[in-house]
Amino acid sequence: MSTDRLAGLTSWNADWSGLRVAVLGLSMTGFSVADTLAELGADVLVLSEAAEEEYERLLPVIGARLELGSLAEVPAVLGEFAPEVIVASPGFSPSHPVIRWAQDSDIAIWGDVELAWRVRDKVLRSDGTPADWVLITGTNGKTTTTQLTATLLVEGGLRAAPCGNIGVPVLDAVRDPAGFDVLVVELSSHQLWYLGQSRAEGELFPYASVCLNLADDHLVWHGSARAYRDAKAVVYRNTRIACVYNKADEATRQMVEEAEVVEGARAIGFDLGIPGPSDLGVVEGLLVDRAFLDDRSRSALELTTVADLEAAGLAAPHIVQNILAASALARSLGVEPEAIHTALQSFRLDPHRIQVIARHRGVTWIDDSKATNPHAAASSLRAYPGAVWVLGGDLKGVDISDLVADVGTTARAAVVIGVERSAVVTAFRRHAPGVPVFEVDAGDTGQVMNRVVEIAAGIVDDEGTVLLAPAAASFDQFSGYAERGHRFAEAVRDWIDRGSADDTGIPPSAL
Numbered sequence: 249m250s251t252d253r254l255a256g257l258t259s260w261n262a263d264w265s266g267l268r269v270a271v272l273g274l275s276m277t278g279f280s281v282a283d284t285l286a287e288l289g290a291d292v293l294v295l296s297e298a299a300e301e302e303y304e305r306l307l308p309v310i311g312a313r314l315e316l317g318s319l320a321e322v323p324a325v326l327g328e329f330a331p332e333v334i335v336a337s338p339g340f341s342p343s344h345p346v347i348r349w350a351q352d353s354d355i356a357i358w359g360d361v362e363l364a365w366r367v368r369d370k371v372l373r374s375d376g377t378p379a380d381w382v383l384i385t386g387t388n389g390k391t392t393t394t395q396l397t398a399t400l401l402v403e404g405g406l407r408a409a410p411c412g413n414i415g416v417p418v419l420d421a422v423r424d425p426a427g428f429d430v431l432v433v434e435l436s437s438h439q440l441w442y443l444g445q446s447r448a449e450g451e452l453f454p455y456a457s458v459c460l461n462l463a464d465d466h467l468v469w470h471g472s473a474r475a476y477r478d479a480k481a482v483v484y485r486n487t488r489i490a491c492v493y494n495k496a497d498e499a500t501r502q503m504v505e506e507a508e509v510v511e512g513a514r515a516i517g518f519d520l521g522i523p524g525p526s527d528l529g530v531v532e533g534l535l536v537d538r539a540f541l542d543d544r545s546r547s548a549l550e551l552t553t554v555a556d557l558e559a560a561g562l563a564a565p566h567i568v569q570n571i572l573a574a575s576a577l578a579r580s581l582g583v584e585p586e587a588i589h590t591a592l593q594s595f596r597l598d599p600h601r602i603q604v605i606a607r608h609r610g611v612t613w614i615d616d617s618k619a620t621n622p623h624a625a626a627s628s629l630r631a632y633p634g635a636v637w638v639l640g641g642d643l644k645g646v647d648i649s650d651l652v653a654d655v656g657t658t659a660r661a662a663v664v665i666g667v668e669r670s671a672v673v674t675a676f677r678r679h680a681p682g683v684p685v686f687e688v689d690a691g692d693t694g695q696v697m698n699r700v701v702e703i704a705a706g707i708v709d710d711e712g713t714v715l716l717a718p719a720a721a722s723f724d725q726f727s728g729y730a731e732r733g734h735r736f737a738e739a740v741r742d743w744i745d746r747g748s749a750d751d752t753g754i755p756p757s758a759l
Contacts, residue, residue, distance in 0.1 A: 254333070254356055255449045260370040264288035270326055272346060273337030274299040274314070279306070280417035281335045281360050284367065286310040293329050295319060295346075322349045331355060335363055338413075338438035341469045359442030361435065362450045364418035371427040379428045381452065382577050385435045385483045386460025386494075388624040389570045390414075392597060393460060394434040396574035403591035404583030406430055413439060430455070430581060437466055441479040453510065456580045457483045458492035458573050462499040463623030468645040481506065487513050490580035492573055495519040495527065514539075516580070518572040520565060523548070528572045528579075530554065535572060540579040551575050552589045560593060564602055566627035600733035602628060606740050608747075610710050613740045616717040617733030622651035625719035633658040635713040636704045638736070640666035641720030648672055651719055653679035661707045663688060663700050667724040696725060697732075697739035705743060 256262055267290040271282050274296035285292045292312035297319055307314045315325050322345055333356045340347055350357050368378040384394050394410045401408035411421035412433040421431050443452060459480050470476040477499065484491050484507035491509060493500040495517040504515050516526055516539045523529030525544045528537050533555065536548040557563040562571065575588050597603065600617040614632065619625040629637060637659040652675040661684040664672045669687050676685045688699045704714040716736045726732040
């Protein structure tokens with residue numbers, strides 16, 4: 249098709265009729281893409297290696313076609329369809345045969361986020377404009393910060409919705425008839441890679457953006473650490489008001505310095521230290537804002553206290569950093585400090601994020617199954633030094649040696665699970681030889697966590713901690729990090745049930 253027509257497809261009200269679009273993948277995201285395009289009148293062909301029964305049943309109802317089968321090679325039906333645009337689910341890597349074919353054929357490649365941006369005017373605010381977008385990425389802390397930001401915005405009187413990689417497709421939020429003032433969009437590095445392929449008319453112009461931190465992850469998908477970093481940096485492109493960055497992470501500062509932004513956009517830093525002007529930070533137990541006030545060279549605004557965060561279970565250092573980042577984004581949109589303080593009093597972390605699942609005979613059992621990479625696990629272990637550390641799984645191509653060298657020596661012991669145990673054990677032998685290491689065979693996945701708990705209970709000191717912070721993905725043994733955490737909690741409960749009553753007075757059945 250002519251590039252002129254593609255350039256004009258930047259509104260829900262544009263002429264999308266008959267546009268031939270191939271949609272790759274039929275997950276929740278893929279279905280939202282197909283549903284949107286079918287509603288717009290496009291000619292939609294969905295290609296997927298598998299499909300949930302519900303999606304398979306609904307596709308013909310909405311007017312889209314489905315082709316199931318291997319995508320290891322470019323299927324003949326795709327060539328016959330001659331797509332004018334391909335919209336890929338985030339799981340399709342840059343090296344995937346279909347993505348390479350599309351690039352070689354000069355076919356436009358979009359992700360679901362670009363499509364959502366192009367049709368963001370379906371539901372307008374009272375002033376006749378679409379919702380502002382706030383973009384959030386980082387190796388760790390994305391979901392927590394996305395939830396925090398949306399919570400702060402709502403407390404501040406704005407209609408806000410968390411969406412994107414958090415589990416609600418952006419297209420569903422864009423099409424919600426209720427409408428929103430702000431969409432808080434969590435973006436994975438995969439989604440950002442696709443945004444990096446956007447042609448000029450498809451580029452996002454976010455109100456504010458943040459990359460929380462950067463550490464090696466998803467290297468197999470991206471092909472290199474540099475490619476992963478470059479994908480993350482896309483989050484700052486064309487930011488209009490506030491580029492929020494982590495002062496303790498040099499990579500995020502460099503991303504902001506190198507970003508092409510709208511003239512007048514400000515760089516707003518955060519860390520756990522004393523903030524300078526245009527920063528947020530911590531001063532004598534107070535979280536303060538020195539960025540969004542008139543006299544920021546001499547004054548600061550109190551947002552909350554570390555003591556209040558401690559009472560809410562939010563005082564772990566990496567969670568405080570997430571709170572500062574979310575506060576910076578909310579303050580850029582005019583949310584008052586009082587609203588931030590109020591919202592934080594009732595905010596709670598998701599399950600499997602440094603979740604205390606039991607306290608029994610002085611020992612605290614913590615589920616941080618969502619720590620699926622070394623950077624997240626390091627933050628967790630720093631919050632609980634001396635813990636019996638449960639780790640391992642699918643390492644996703646990341647070398648775990650640096651993690652063990654940096655924080656592994658602080659562990660009381662290591663209990664290693666997963667199919668890549670040998671790499672973890674070797675790292676401890678080389679970099680933390682004084683730490684006892686115990687392996688749990690990967691044979692019977694249903695019993696892995698029972699064995700983990702038995703071993704950990706025999707090692708942990710009185711008043712100690714057992715910490716599940718795997719530093720790895722879970723799919724080698726479990727359906728996801730949630731199942732991994734659930735099985736850990738279940739095993740702890742079973743172990744307590746077999747022993748004496750909890751000395752905290754909490755019935756074992758309630759743990």
